[in-house]
Amino acid sequence: MKKSLYIFISLSLCVIALMALKNKNEQSWIRINLLGYQPNAIKVAVWASKNNELPSSFEIVEKVSGKTVYTSSNIKNFGAYGPFNTSARLNFSAFKKPGTYLIKANGVTSPEVIIGQQVYKGSADFALRYLQQQRCGYNPILKDSCHTHDGFVVYGKDGGIKDSTHFDAVGGWHDASDYLQYSTTTANAAYHLLMAYRDYPKAFADAKQANGLNGKNGIPDVLDEARWGLDWLLKMHPQPNIMFNQLADDRDHISMRLPKEDSQYGKGFERPLYFIDGKPQQRGKFMNDTKGTSSTAAKFASAFALSSDIYKSDKAYSQKLLAKSKSAYQYALKLKGVTQTASVKSPYIYAEDNWVDDMELALANAKFGDDKLKAKSALDSAFFYALQEPVTPWLIADTAKHYQWYPFINIGHYELAKKSSGDTKRELVNYYKQGIEQVWSRAKNNAFYRGVPFIWCSNNLTVAFAMQCMWYKQLSGDGTFSELEQANFDWIFGCNPWGTNMVYGLPSWGDTPTDPHSAFTHLGKFPIDGGLVDGPVYTSIYKGLIGIQLTKPDDYAEFQSDLAVYHDDYGDYSTNEPTMDGTASLVYLLAAYESRTNKEFSSYTKQLGAITRGDVNSKEMAIVFTGDEYADGGQKILAALEKENLKASFFFTGTFYRNPVFGSFIKAAKAKGHYLGAHSDQHLLYADWNKRDSLLVSKEQFTKDLSANYKEMEKFGIAKKAAPYFLPPYEWYNQTVANWTEDAGLKLINFTSGTRSNADYTYPELGKSYRSTTEIYNSILDYEKQQSLNGFILLLHVGTDPRRKDKFYDKLPELLQYLKQQGYKPVKINELLKN
Secondary structure (H helix, E strand, O other): OHHHHHHHHHHHHHHHHHHHHHHHHOOEEEEOOOOOEOOOOOOEEEEEEOOOOOOOOEEEEEOOOOOEEEEEOOEEEEOOEOOEOEEEEEEOOOOOOOEEEEEEEOOEEOOOEEEOOOOOOOHHHHHHHHHHHOEOEEEOOOOEEEOOOOOEEEOOHHHOOOOOOEOOOOOOEOOOOOOOEEHHHHHHHHHHHHHHHHHOHHHOOOOEOOOOOEOOOOOOHHHHHHHHHHHHHHHHOOEOOEOEEEEOOHHHHHOOOOOOOOOOOOOOOOOEEEEOOOOOOEOOOOEOOOOOOHHHHHHHHHHHHHHHHHOOOOHHHHHHHHHHHHHHHHHHHHOOOOOOOOOOOOOOOOOOOOOHHHHHHHHHOOOOOOOHHHHHHHHHHHHHHHHHOOOOOHHHHOOOOOOOOOOOOOHHHHHHHHOOOHHHHHHHHHHHHHHHHHHHHHHOOOOOOOOOOOOOOHHHHHHHHHHHHHHHHHHHOEOOOHHHHHHHHHHHEOOOOOOOEOEOOOOOOOOOOOOOOOHHHHOOOOOOOOOEEOOOEEHHHHHHOOOOOOOOOOOOHHHOOOOEEOOOOOOOOOOOOEOHHHHHHHHHHHHHHHOOOHHHHOOEEEEOOEEEEOOOOOOEEEEEEEEOOOOOOHHHHHHHHHHOOOOOEEEEOHHHHHOHHHHHHHHHHHHOOOEEEEOOOOOOOOEOOOOOOOEOOOHHHHHHHHHHHHHHHHOOOOOHHHOOEEOOHHHOOOHHHHHHHHHOOOEEEOOOOOOOHHHOOOOHHHHHHOOOHHHHHHHHHHHHHHHOOOOOEEEEEOOOOOOOOOOHHHHHHHHHHHHHHOOOEEOOHHHHOOO
């Protein structure tokens, strides 16, 4: 009896312990990008827990074999966020082997993790399906037509049009799950599709006919789709003095239904066409705040101008688009200001408040044939508009009215920067950086790197912000925000508090929306493949919206919080309704990610315009030596490098190159294949030590001194073209010096901070500044253990003042051995920064 009781108690305790462990594990999750990761991309999962535990390490396990293939403690801990008490970023970027895996930490297992170069293949075309489903007129999903009687004009007086006059406005795309159509979102969507094809043509296939039905027609589907939108825009700008802003209004919202013919507007099956007169418009009790014609008309001009290039093979169509681009721009000048949409029954409109960004883009795209003077004038005018709104306001404000600042990214900065150079280009690129830094100031405080506000259509903002980070990196070469960019991309595909993908049906095996606010799915049971849903909103916004009522128990109830909510529920139009323009932006982003090569993955960090670190996801690093007065360590350094079969980089002043005593060493370094570069001629101090922005030299002095340095290098057969990297004297500079360097056709670099290696020149008589060889060596090892030396630019000196007896170069053989043991590959600076 006692034995039976003992067994019963033991089993009960085991069951209780297992239940406790199960409950504990069910309070923690690992969020990932459900679509997958490319091998060389930044790869981060997010640990999120309602308990107070944090993992000290994690492992990657092959899904099929169960074998552990990677273990890491590369974890960055954070505190509470949304519904979670603790959170952390689990960085597995160093693991690059393609395959299917699971991430495990503290007894918690992630969803399936896929690593492969082709994980995004076909995803842009998949998202394009939603645009096809949104077609008005003939709809290839329904295989039927809708809204074939549109439309009748309202507010047409200034265009000499009597109200109720019929104009053909059949076609285009429905805006979202309702059937309103807006010129501003259509033009923006068309521009994104055209831009996607222009920048990443290989991402798109030909599987559909022009009408959207199955069958190839020799034209990529993305161009068929863009043309569907453009043809409607041509109808919305039928004459130079006529332009319409929207078709239909919120009387559309009488019921959820599949698209057909609508008769609720009082004129048969026609819907109202809102003429753009540049004045406030009111149909019911709500007055919009229109102040001009520019915001919509300039978007027309941009879309038409870009498309005139894309469709050049169709000469007549291209010429028509070009003519319409010019007349649309003239319409934008009629009354400078913003055009807002109109509503009748509800207060919800597209309350756009900015227009100078649209003018900038229109002018950046303006076509003047061979007239270079007019083309330059247009670019100058575009830059004038860029100055009016350097940073898209939502990036700063952290909140906004619905579509208050639209588009959500200033495309004009990107297009104009590509056509600019010098200070103009640098300023435009810096505008992107300023906006990114605003978001980063919020994002860096949470594990999801979430700094995009949870306003209506937050997913649209997320896609736009990822594009801005990507464009900033492309234009500047600065990869500082690469992880932030990837985090925003990952957010869309499941690395968010709800653990769900925000794109209908992508991937087919993942947690994606199944019950969106859409008649196609709810009533017609049609899939809306590729549709990007609105995304989470602040809980405070959600509680204040009209007419929202969930239709079923909330699958994500345990992940809702006082911060933000998201529902996969037909009844929630605020977070779960797909939008046409947001999806078009996603098409661009997916095309970019599908097309990424190793060049895009290889990035470097910049500070004040100088490259200060190579790719942090690569075990490559660069050891650089500078020299001016001394070279006592030269031969020992070359010997140590040769023993390990390694290459380094040497940056010498003109004084060093001129010194006959150093000549044999310079020739030996060059003969052994090391990189030799410039360090200024006279080792000038460019900027005040205490006021870094205060220059101590003029551009003329800087340029003359730098030229003298390269003149001395030429005597050793070192051409400027072969030595494009410049390391400033004293390793001290500012943004202006970086700009001057760029203007000279060179790239400014500096050492990576974090160790005391650059103090190897110090000697005891300098007092507190002195650092011993042991102290310097330990600082390098400590940094490596805590943060890694990936992409590091480690600066040392080729010689030191005789008063320093403790020479660090004597420790170099030991350091090189250590680096080798840790898997690092020291390379020349031009190899580290080759991309």
